[in-house]
Amino acid sequence: MPSNDCVQTLYSDHHGWLHAWLRSKLGNAADxxxxxxxxxxxxxxxxxQLQLNAPRAFLRTVARGLVIDHWRREELHRAYLEAxxxxxxxxxxxxxxxxxxxxxxxxxxxxxxxLKPKVRRAFLLxxxxxxxxxxxAEQLGISVRTVERYIADALYHCYVLHxxxxx
Amino acid sequence: MTAARPDTKxxxxxxxxxxxxxxxxxxxxxxxxxxxxxxxxxxxxxxWQRVTHxxxxxxxxxIPGAGLALQTLETSQQRLRRRQALKLLGGVVMxxxxxxxxxxxxxxxxxxxxYATGTGERRVFTLxxxxxxxxxxxxxVDLAFIDRQRLVRLKHGELMITCNPRHPVFVQTRDxxxxxxxxxxxxxxxxxxTRVSVSRGKVAIxxxxxxxxxxxxSGQNWRLDAHGAQRIAQMxxxxxxxxxxxxxxxxxxxxxxxxxxxxxxxxxxxxxxxxADLRLSGVFRxxxxxxxxxxxxxxxxxxxxxxxxxxxxVESTT
Numbered sequence: 063m064p065s066n067d068c069v070q071t072l073y074s075d076h077h078g079w080l081h082a083w084l085r086s087k088l089g090n091a092a093d094x095x096x097x098x099x100x101x102x103x104x105x106x107x108x109x110x111q112l113q114l115n116a117p118r119a120f121l122r123t124v125a126r127g128l129v130i131d132h133w134r135r136e137e138l139h140r141a142y143l144e145a146x147x148x149x150x151x152x153x154x155x156x157x158x159x160x161x162x163x164x165x166x167x168x169x170x171x172x173x174x175x176x177l178k179p180k181v182r183r184a185f186l187l188x189x190x191x192x193x194x195x196x197x198x199a200e201q202l203g204i205s206v207r208t209v210e211r212y213i214a215d216a217l218y219h220c221y222v223l224h225x226x227x228x229x
Numbered sequence: 230m231t232a233a234r235p236d237t238k239x240x241x242x243x244x245x246x247x248x249x250x251x252x253x254x255x256x257x258x259x260x261x262x263x264x265x266x267x268x269x270x271x272x273x274x275x276x277w278q279r280v281t282h283x284x285x286x287x288x289x290x291x292i293p294g295a296g297l298a299l300q301t302l303e304t305s306q307q308r309l310r311r312r313q314a315l316k317l318l319g320g321v322v323m324x325x326x327x328x329x330x331x332x333x334x335x336x337x338x339x340x341x342x343x344y345a346t347g348t349g350e351r352r353v354f355t356l357x358x359x360x361x362x363x364x365x366x367x368x369x370v371d372l373a374f375i376d377r378q379r380l381v382r383l384k385h386g387e388l389m390i391t392c393n394p395r396h397p398v399f400v401q402t403r404d405x406x407x408x409x410x411x412x413x414x415x416x417x418x419x420x421x422x423t424r425v426s427v428s429r430g431k432v433a434i435x436x437x438x439x440x441x442x443x444x445x446x447s448g449q450n451w452r453l454d455a456h457g458a459q460r461i462a463q464m465x466x467x468x469x470x471x472x473x474x475x476x477x478x479x480x481x482x483x484x485x486x487x488x489x490x491x492x493x494x495x496x497x498x499x500x501x502x503x504x505a506d507l508r509l510s511g512v513f514r515x516x517x518x519x520x521x522x523x524x525x526x527x528x529x530x531x532x533x534x535x536x537x538x539x540x541x542x543v544e545s546t547t
Binding site: 133166190195 | 234240241244245252279284286288290297298299300301302303306309312446447
């Protein structure tokens, strides 16, 4: 566990630089301030000792992950609203349901990060649309055996991520 | 305090059981077998609990409005990747740099143009960074460096590049600037466009003045020209087959087929209008195009009219 002092030093030495770096990525000072803050909060929560040989490279790595999370949230919102625009108003879900769904989608999208496109697609067709393996195989032009392997791989990938934070 | 983690093998078996049960609906025998497996060892049961818990967590179907989930996830993922590539990877792949790069390529003095093939020839070259380049018939490329970036300029013809994953490779054609990150792709400079097919990995399309990248994913085929980029859903010819010395067609128009064959031989090769739309599916060897033409009458109602060695016309037999 890093000591508060250590993070404090990091903060005073590099916060200004990190904010500027984030701002150049996000193009927005307020979001950059939020994410700079989040970056240091992340560091306080880490279990292992901080690697301080290259503090800026280290901060950038943590912040980069947060930028991607931030964009992912934005893009999910945007894509969901666009998709909703084609749904008749009477059928559109309530605001609370939307929030709930978006949270779930974000969790899933984060978990699926790093999967190959076809693996991801096979998994989502099963998970979102409830398609049978045969139907997925036809849609993706691959064998049923491959679909089974893809979905099992994706689930295992999610399993590892889901339970990784346990001691 | 939770019990120790179930081992990987038990987890993978639990996943298999869950998928099999989900797929089979209410198969009682299968359910019994699964129950037996679960009770055989406490670790099995533990893994089963965790997998089903996770699976419920990921189940979208019960939530109202989740019908849009797939579309939302896929659209946002594509855009996210574009943004990541533009803003975070740094290096040459930055907004605005594509047009800069394309414009400055001509000013580079270090072009070396000793990669070329003649009619009917195919050659494989190993580039200095370890990537492989194969040139198809009647092709020529130049090579250059800018800032340690490897650039290939396709002057005419067709190439396949197998990328070295540590060094992205840029390929400039008349129409577009491509960046291959990993895997293998083919680029063909046709008379009015550039055709790109990716068999593994992915390729980014840079277009002058357009900050957003477009991605060509593995298995996709695209047609790119000055007006835009268009994905081709159905190909009438395997874009990679030439690298193995073959033409592989799927319901291809005879006229288009002959246009392809004529790339590999000297002289005129054409057909009369009434048979231009006949369809051809098959695997043909490129090494002897004359032999290939002699085989045509065996599958189609045509005859090959050879006035001279350099003037060949395929005509109807009826």
